[in-house]
Amino acid sequence: MTVVVLLGAPGAGKGTQADLLADRMGxxxxxxxxxxxxxxxxxxxxxxxxxxxxxxxxxVPDDITIRMLLDRLAQRDAAGGVILxxxxxxxxxxxxxxxxxxxxxxxxxxxxxxxVPSDALVERLSGRWVCREAGHPYHETAHxxxxxxxxxxDGSALIQRDDDKAETIRxxxxxxxxxxxxxxxxxxATGILRQVDGLASIDxxxxxxxxxxxxxxVGAV
Numbered sequence: 518m519t520v521v522v523l524l525g526a527p528g529a530g531k532g533t534q535a536d537l538l539a540d541r542m543g544x545x546x547x548x549x550x551x552x553x554x555x556x557x558x559x560x561x562x563x564x565x566x567x568x569x570x571x572x573x574x575x576x577v578p579d580d581i582t583i584r585m586l587l588d589r590l591a592q593r594d595a596a597g598g599v600i601l602x603x604x605x606x607x608x609x610x611x612x613x614x615x616x617x618x619x620x621x622x623x624x625x626x627x628x629x630x631x632x633v634p635s636d637a638l639v640e641r642l643s644g645r646w647v648c649r650e651a652g653h654p655y656h657e658t659a660h661x662x663x664x665x666x667x668x669x670x671d672g673s674a675l676i677q678r679d680d681d682k683a684e685t686i687r688x689x690x691x692x693x694x695x696x697x698x699x700x701x702x703x704x705x706a707t708g709i710l711r712q713v714d715g716l717a718s719i720d721x722x723x724x725x726x727x728x729x730x731x732x733x734x735v736g737a738v
Contacts, residue, residue, distance in 0.1 A: 519598030525631035628704035
């Protein structure tokens, strides 16, 4: 089993890179947010627990998150490994992941941090808009609508969610970046952390991630 942890703040592009890397490596991209939504949709016991927190806009507690992730790792398509996105989000989860993998005779093989300065993160995240009718996503610079303020698909007005406003994003990042630094430092101490420039193009970031994983493979020989 090959386990790759992709780290990065919201807006760093780790979801995009996780999808691309999963395709290149032939192993699943596992995002904890997707696991939560699927569990809630299916009405599983863990999903019911998670929903209580999600509906209040709170983070799902570590014990629920870890149990949900371990269930996912036990599925057949994850036998060869996984790309983890959004987990671990704090040091306690990183330690719990190591312990759970050790019971399976596995370990986190690679930890790659996609580095983007805070100001750039705010600019990326605060540029997001959605259409009022169906929530089709747009971005002021990366994916603007053809007609300013109007959805290309249904013509409804574009609105900005409160969570995407700059002042809200700054407050949220102040909390999230502290936990992220703890996880980055945790993997740095183990010697497996690699950092790549998240301000580069999508293709260049993908190449940098591949190079980081190749360096690790050479170092393990």
